[in-house]
Amino acid sequence: MSITVKDVAKAAGVSAATVSRVINNDPRISEKTAKKVNDCIQELGYKINNVARSLKTNKTRTIGFIAPEIANDFFMNVAKGVEDELRKHGYSVIVCSSNESSTEENNRIQLLSEKCVDGLIIIPASGEGKHFNQLKEVNIPVVLADRLVANFETDAVLVDNINGSYTAVEHLINSGCRRIGFIGGDMNVTTARERYEGYRRALSDYCIPIEESIIKFGNYHVQSGYELMKELMEYPDPPQNVFISNYFMHVGATKFLMEHRDTIASNVSIASFDDMEISSILGFCSVRIRQPMIEIGSKAAQILLKRISHDYSNFPQILRLKTELITKDY
Amino acid sequence: MSITVKDVAKAAGVSAATVSRVINNDPRISEKTAKKVNDCIQELGYKINNVARSLKTNKTRTIGFIAPEIANDFFMNVAKGVEDELRKHGYSVIVCSSNESSTEENNRIQLLSEKCVDGLIIIPASGEGKHFNQLKEVNIPVVLADRLVANFETDAVLVDNINGSYTAVEHLINSGCRRIGFIGGDMNVTTARERYEGYRRALSDYCIPIEESIIKFGNYHVQSGYELMKELMEYPDPPQNVFISNYFMHVGATKFLMEHRDTIASNVSIASFDDMEISSILGFCSVRIRQPMIEIGSKAAQILLKRISHDYSNFPQILRLKTELITKDY
DNA sequence: TTGAAAGCGCTAACAA
DNA sequence: TTGTTAGCGCTTTCAA
Numbered sequence: 001m002s003i004t005v006k007d008v009a010k011a012a013g014v015s016a017a018t019v020s021r022v023i024n025n026d027p028r029i030s031e032k033t034a035k036k037v038n039d040c041i042q043e044l045g046y047k048i049n050n051v052a053r054s055l056k057t058n059k060t061r062t063i064g065f066i067a068p069e070i071a072n073d074f075f076m077n078v079a080k081g082v083e084d085e086l087r088k089h090g091y092s093v094i095v096c097s098s099n100e101s102s103t104e105e106n107n108r109i110q111l112l113s114e115k116c117v118d119g120l121i122i123i124p125a126s127g128e129g130k131h132f133n134q135l136k137e138v139n140i141p142v143v144l145a146d147r148l149v150a151n152f153e154t155d156a157v158l159v160d161n162i163n164g165s166y167t168a169v170e171h172l173i174n175s176g177c178r179r180i181g182f183i184g185g186d187m188n189v190t191t192a193r194e195r196y197e198g199y200r201r202a203l204s205d206y207c208i209p210i211e212e213s214i215i216k217f218g219n220y221h222v223q224s225g226y227e228l229m230k231e232l233m234e235y236p237d238p239p240q241n242v243f244i245s246n247y248f249m250h251v252g253a254t255k256f257l258m259e260h261r262d263t264i265a266s267n268v269s270i271a272s273f274d275d276m277e278i279s280s281i282l283g284f285c286s287v288r289i290r291q292p293m294i295e296i297g298s299k300a301a302q303i304l305l306k307r308i309s310h311d312y313s314n315f316p317q318i319l320r321l322k323t324e325l326i327t328k329d330y
Numbered sequence: 331m332s333i334t335v336k337d338v339a340k341a342a343g344v345s346a347a348t349v350s351r352v353i354n355n356d357p358r359i360s361e362k363t364a365k366k367v368n369d370c371i372q373e374l375g376y377k378i379n380n381v382a383r384s385l386k387t388n389k390t391r392t393i394g395f396i397a398p399e400i401a402n403d404f405f406m407n408v409a410k411g412v413e414d415e416l417r418k419h420g421y422s423v424i425v426c427s428s429n430e431s432s433t434e435e436n437n438r439i440q441l442l443s444e445k446c447v448d449g450l451i452i453i454p455a456s457g458e459g460k461h462f463n464q465l466k467e468v469n470i471p472v473v474l475a476d477r478l479v480a481n482f483e484t485d486a487v488l489v490d491n492i493n494g495s496y497t498a499v500e501h502l503i504n505s506g507c508r509r510i511g512f513i514g515g516d517m518n519v520t521t522a523r524e525r526y527e528g529y530r531r532a533l534s535d536y537c538i539p540i541e542e543s544i545i546k547f548g549n550y551h552v553q554s555g556y557e558l559m560k561e562l563m564e565y566p567d568p569p570q571n572v573f574i575s576n577y578f579m580h581v582g583a584t585k586f587l588m589e590h591r592d593t594i595a596s597n598v599s600i601a602s603f604d605d606m607e608i609s610s611i612l613g614f615c616s617v618r619i620r621q622p623m624i625e626i627g628s629k630a631a632q633i634l635l636k637r638i639s640h641d642y643s644n645f646p647q648i649l650r651l652k653t654e655l656i657t658k659d660y
Numbered sequence: 661t662t663g664a665a666a667g668c669g670c671t672a673a674c675a676a
Numbered sequence: 677t678t679g680t681t682a683g684c685g686c687t688t689t690c691a692a
Contacts, residue, residue, distance in 0.1 A: 335687095346686080346687090347688075350686065378685090378686085379686070380686095381684090381685080382685035382687090383686055385686070385687095387686085
């Protein structure tokens with residue numbers, strides 16, 4: 001059916017081993033043979049079968065990327081960083097969604113390990129990571145991205161969430177705000193915890209009392225942001241400044257404010273974690289914390305490649321990338 | 331190193347063939363043996379090696395997905411549809427970016443065919459598709475998504491772009507607009523051509539003269555939308571209504587208007603192709619054309635699966651999904 | 661219902 | 677510098 005090394009070997013009048021050596025640029029092959037073989041490869045239209053190669057070499061040059069969701073601007077910016085970096089090194093990426101479920105995440109890990117991927121980059125669905133341990137046995141390196149998990153020690157590329165939200169809240173305080181509402185994500189997710197922590201610390205450092213009633217938790221989705229902003233705004237005395245823990249909640253909150261701008265909310269100002277393309281043109285938004293999304297991915301890929309090549313220096317390596325305060329708005 | 335069928339066979343006191351049969355749920359295996367083997371699989375923690383299986387069966391249960399860009403909300407919604415649908419059938423997806431280059435697209439096709447993917451779903455980088463033909467020889471089915479190419483006949487899942495933009499422009503006309511500016515994408519991309527066609531047809535059907543000076547072409551990016559809106563607004567007599575051909579240009583155009591709302595542009599109204607999560611809260615936006623993004627992906631996956639199982643009925647199948655006019659705004 | 665044996669396409673000792 | 681040979685882990689005839 002399809003052309004194999006044998007066919008090429010026969011055509012070139014050499015052995016299959018020689019063909020294989022030519023394909024793999026083995027230095028100890030004569031120029032003459034190399035040319036002859038390459039010509040035959042061209043003529044026959046030979047394509048290497050990487051499945052066979054992988055079976056032999058025990059390497060697939062493929063890695064798995066598991067994110068809680070695929071149609072998500074943040075996760076896919078990370079994915080972009082991963083793919084760009086890995087492709088440079090000849091690796092491909094199988095992308096899977098865990099649908100924000102640790103159970104499904106576990107299934108994907110299972111699946112990918114059976115596909116013999118050389119490594120895994122995971123944005124964990126929750127803070128629990130016991131199920132990652134099976135990978136230790138199969139000897140597949142894992143690098144976590146964006147979020148950390150408990151009960152599993154491995155490399156990770158994260159963002160300095162605490163400092164990020166601290167800086168944003170500090171900025172609000174320095175602009176004269178005293179009452180700052182908080183809209184946060186699911187506390188099972190490490191970033192949500194850390195961003196909340198940054199908020200508390202900033203208030204505490206500036207001796208502003210914590211007002212529990214204007215602190216709301218939900219999840220990192222548009223709908224949740226919408227509902228929590230609604231709750232805040234329906235108070236008799238709503239806060240005029242709100243810190244929101246991620247982009248999607250920010251969108252939801254803005255949606256609520258847009259819908260009700262003629263009634264309750266005309267002068268609310270939002271500070272938000274994340275700075276996506278359109279964050280700057282969302283109404284009500286003043287301050288944003290930019291994450292280096294693509295870099296999260298590329299750095300995770302770099303560490304993974306290092307582990308794949310059996311370099312386990314500095315293990316486990318936990319990288320904390322810096323965020324950036326953006327105050328420009330329109 | 332890792333546990334193989336042989337190890338399981340030895341432990342269970344059967345042959346490797348029997349273990350394989352148990353794994354594959356071969357009906358003609360006794361319950362007793364099946365249980366015995368499954369127990370051993372459990373105990374030894376046996377994991378199938380899909381590389382070996384693929385070499386034997388000539389199927390990888392993996393497909394390739396090539397999009398012009400990864401960090402792109404539209405493409406990744408399509409990808410989500412693809413992944414969801416394929417996973418149900420036990421397939422995985424290798425995601426590649428062509429970086430909007432046909433040359434790179436060709437490289438990815440090459441790479442994926444060497445990885446022995448069972449099929450390919452491609453959102454083409456441009457309207458040219460000659461380089462897809464190599465896949466015919468290797469016998470890998472391809473389904474195009476969102477965009478069509480010339481010089482290559484295959485299945486495709488598209489959207490009714492002409493009718494989509496026609497409907498939007500018609501809506502503007504019926505609301506009393508006579509001068510409607512146009513901001514369009516790269517005419518090498520089929521969707522850009524079709525959306526322009528819809529615009530022209532609507533004007534023509536309603537006997538509105540085409541005003542070439544308020545028709546602008548760029549590419550589907552934020553920056554381009556920004557610049558083209560700038561060009562339009564800097565005319566002495568700018569159009570008050572503008573139809574924009576995609577979401578990203580819409581964002582860019584809105585950015586320009588936001589930045590200049592105090593000077594030139596206060597009463598511009600935008601109609602736009604695409605309806606993303608945040609389209610509704612972008613200022614200036616009245617009408618939107620919603621595409622069934624996820625469905626594009628899932629339908630493409632369905633057709634691909636059909637072709638993979640050698641069902642070539644109705645080939646080539648060109649599916650045109652309907653768009654939806656959204657007028658609600660805040 | 662099960663086993664023996666061959667082979668998928670490649671690479672890598674080892675030998676020459 | 678090249679060829680011979682074995683084998684990666686699985687499936688699948690064929691035979692029992």
